[in-house]
Amino acid sequence: MSIATIWVLAEVADGKPTTTSLELITQARALAGTVEAVAWGPATAEIAGALGEYGATTVRDIGDIGDALPGVPVAAAIAGAVSAGQGPDAILFPATYDGRDIAGRLSAKLDRPVLTNVVGLSDDGGLVSQHAIFGGTQVVTARFTGEGPGIFVVRAKSFAAEPSGGAAAAVVPLAGGETGATNTATVVARHVEERSGPKLDEADVVVSGGRGLGDKDSYAMVEELASLLKGAPGASRAIVDAGWVPYAYQVGQTGKTVKPTVYLACGISGATQHLVGMKNSKNIIAINKDQDAPIFTVADLGIVGDVHKVVPKLIEALKARG
Amino acid sequence: MNVVVCVKQIPDPAAPPALDPGTHNLVRSGKLILDDSDAYGVEMALQLVDAAGGGEVTLVSMAPNGETSGLRTALAMGAAKAILVSDETLAGSDALGTAKVLAAAIRRAEPDLVIAATESTDGYTGTTPVQVAELLGLPSVTFAKKVEVDGQTVKVERQTEAGYDEVTSPLPAVVTVTAGVVEPRYPSFKGIMAAKSKPVDTLTAADLGLDGSQVGVGGARQEIVSVVEAEARSAGEVVVDEGDAHERVIQFLEQLKIL
Ligand SMILES: Cc1cc2nc3c(=O)[nH]c(=O)nc-3n(C[C@H](O)[C@H](O)[C@H](O)COP(=O)(O)OP(=O)(O)OC[C@H]3O[C@@H](n4cnc5c(N)ncnc54)[C@H](O)[C@@H]3O)c2cc1C
Numbered sequence: 327m328s329i330a331t332i333w334v335l336a337e338v339a340d341g342k343p344t345t346t347s348l349e350l351i352t353q354a355r356a357l358a359g360t361v362e363a364v365a366w367g368p369a370t371a372e373i374a375g376a377l378g379e380y381g382a383t384t385v386r387d388i389g390d391i392g393d394a395l396p397g398v399p400v401a402a403a404i405a406g407a408v409s410a411g412q413g414p415d416a417i418l419f420p421a422t423y424d425g426r427d428i429a430g431r432l433s434a435k436l437d438r439p440v441l442t443n444v445v446g447l448s449d450d451g452g453l454v455s456q457h458a459i460f461g462g463t464q465v466v467t468a469r470f471t472g473e474g475p476g477i478f479v480v481r482a483k484s485f486a487a488e489p490s491g492g493a494a495a496a497v498v499p500l501a502g503g504e505t506g507a508t509n510t511a512t513v514v515a516r517h518v519e520e521r522s523g524p525k526l527d528e529a530d531v532v533v534s535g536g537r538g539l540g541d542k543d544s545y546a547m548v549e550e551l552a553s554l555l556k557g558a559p560g561a562s563r564a565i566v567d568a569g570w571v572p573y574a575y576q577v578g579q580t581g582k583t584v585k586p587t588v589y590l591a592c593g594i595s596g597a598t599q600h601l602v603g604m605k606n607s608k609n610i611i612a613i614n615k616d617q618d619a620p621i622f623t624v625a626d627l628g629i630v631g632d633v634h635k636v637v638p639k640l641i642e643a644l645k646a647r648g
Numbered sequence: 649m650n651v652v653v654c655v656k657q658i659p660d661p662a663a664p665p666a667l668d669p670g671t672h673n674l675v676r677s678g679k680l681i682l683d684d685s686d687a688y689g690v691e692m693a694l695q696l697v698d699a700a701g702g703g704e705v706t707l708v709s710m711a712p713n714g715e716t717s718g719l720r721t722a723l724a725m726g727a728a729k730a731i732l733v734s735d736e737t738l739a740g741s742d743a744l745g746t747a748k749v750l751a752a753a754i755r756r757a758e759p760d761l762v763i764a765a766t767e768s769t770d771g772y773t774g775t776t777p778v779q780v781a782e783l784l785g786l787p788s789v790t791f792a793k794k795v796e797v798d799g800q801t802v803k804v805e806r807q808t809e810a811g812y813d814e815v816t817s818p819l820p821a822v823v824t825v826t827a828g829v830v831e832p833r834y835p836s837f838k839g840i841m842a843a844k845s846k847p848v849d850t851l852t853a854a855d856l857g858l859d860g861s862q863v864g865v866g867g868a869r870q871e872i873v874s875v876v877e878a879e880a881r882s883a884g885e886v887v888v889d890e891g892d893a894h895e896r897v898i899q900f901l902e903q904l905k906i907l
Pocket residue numbers: 535536537538539540561562563564565576577578579580581582592593594595596597598599600603613614615616619631632633634684685767768769772
């Protein structure tokens with residue numbers, strides 16, 4: 327293997343490493359001899375077991391960062407290690423809010439470029455990354471030139487997470503770095519927007535609504551249909567921006583990436599930024615009254631019709647089945 | 649309060665995009681327009697300056713061929729002036745190179761607050777603003793869905809995976825805004841006329857003390873190895889609803905054993 331060590335930024339949610347972190351560790355295992363995780367927070371030791379199980383030998387623990395936003399302190403700690411000559415060949419970041427912040431900060435600190443929107447990574451005599459562009463119609467392969475670790479920001483669900491059965495990762499402290507005046511943004515309160523049913527990015531069925539629903543109240547039928555199919559409701563950005571549903575429902579470029587068995591799009595045109603978040607679904611059903619809507623180019627079953635006619639009948643028929 | 653808004657001028661997203669077969673750079677030869685994503689930042693800045701009761705909005709943009717049409721749109725909305733960095737040596741700049749240029753231009757304006765979009769429509773790396781913040785030695789708050797300024801503090805509602813965080817930061821700071829943070833105004837006829845005579849300061853990379861090893865192709869230190877067509881997902885069956893299309897959906901779900 328030409329790549330010795332890869333670090334993966336491990337994010338934690340509900341006391342566990344996020345699925346995307348584990349996806350990256352899994353892929354790193356296939357590319358490098360040594361895979362290590364970088365983590366922060368008050369209870370890093372608790373995730374060492376899970377990280378080891380997916381192939382990380384070590385957790386580089388930055389420790390508690392208090393109420394700071396992670397971007398600055400985490401990047402400073404990583405930059406410190408790299409400058410001291412202890413850095414890896416590449417660092418993989420999940421394409422999350424914090425992941426992007428840390429990667430951007432690190433890039434400027436190290437004066438190294440960053441490759442974002444990565445959907446594939448392979449070893450071609452050195453690490454190369456794949457990027458889906460133009461709504462996923464073309465794939466660009468890119469690589470870094472020059473010295474220093476490659477900084478990659480990888481989209482969720484680019485790889486499948488598979489355990490390696492490894493032992494718990496060893497927890498090794500990673501010293502904080504110089505932050506100057508940059509580390510002064512403080513989180514003063516956290517708000518969780520509750521939602522019921524399966525999680526959008528884990529559900530087997532996703533029913534999404536778009537502007538074609540016409541008004542906010544009509545979103546209720548998307549929720550009802552999702553619940554009848556034991557799935558999760560989702561949305562296009564158009565109706566998130568319009569304030570019909572919270573941002574957590576958004577599917578696409580700036581929202582969630584989903585890969586369910588069935589994705590049902592109701593009144594969604596299929597803009598490229600929406601498609602990149604759902605076009606790898608195993609099966610796609612689209613209901614749209616415009617037969618030329620781009621969503622039909624990816625749909626396995628396209629229904630040219632009015633959502634206000636088709637969806638209520640579908641709900642009725644599902645209820646009748648009990 | 650003085651606010652700088654980073655505004656990107658991009659090819660019309662409605663036109664089919666293309667890569668230059670030689671350089672693999674995005675073709676930016678046609679007329680450029682204001683990235684819709686940045687209209688939110690311009691509006692936010694105008695409202696914050698209004699609320700502060702004084703100051704002005706300065707635009708900063710890096711674009712090829714001395715392009716100003718996108719800047720004029722933002723000036724017509726109400727921004728006071730613009731700094732445009734345009735120079736052949738900048739072609740092929742990556743996000744970090746772009747950030748170096750923007751940071752150097754922003755330094756000249758000495759703003760209290762810098763606003764950018766969370767990501768551009770054509771490049772969507774989403775890292776440029778944070779890189780700018782790091783180069784300027786400023787704190788940053790990304791993914792703002794609500795922004796208020798109270799004296800020397802900016803208060804932001806920042807989107808998270810689970811909901812949102814309330815974040816505060818001392819000024820000066822860099823804030824990136826999402827679409828939907830505010831409703832951008834349409835330029836009025838008066839605004840469009842006034843924009844024609846608003847000052848646009850055009851600079852080169854050299855004016856900012858940057859050379860070809862830091863920006864443009866030379867500064868990029870990443871390269872495209874290949875571009876190939878993705879495996880196309882073919883369109884499947886299309887049914888025109890005659891009042892019974894829901895039955896076909898049920899059948900399909902049965903085939904997939906969802907029902
Ligand atoms: C940087 C950037 C990032 C973005 N990120 C995302 C993202 O993450 N996710 C995302 O979704 N978008 C994203 N977008 C926005 C995207 O470009 C589109 O604007 C958005 O997806 C459109 O949403 P829509 O399909 O609901 O609305 P529209 O495009 O307005 O489509 C509505 C559709 O409904 C159909 N319709 C209307 N009435 C009916 C009816 N009665 N019955 C059936 N059909 C009907 C219409 O034919 C039309 O096709 C992004 C854009 C940018 C610039």
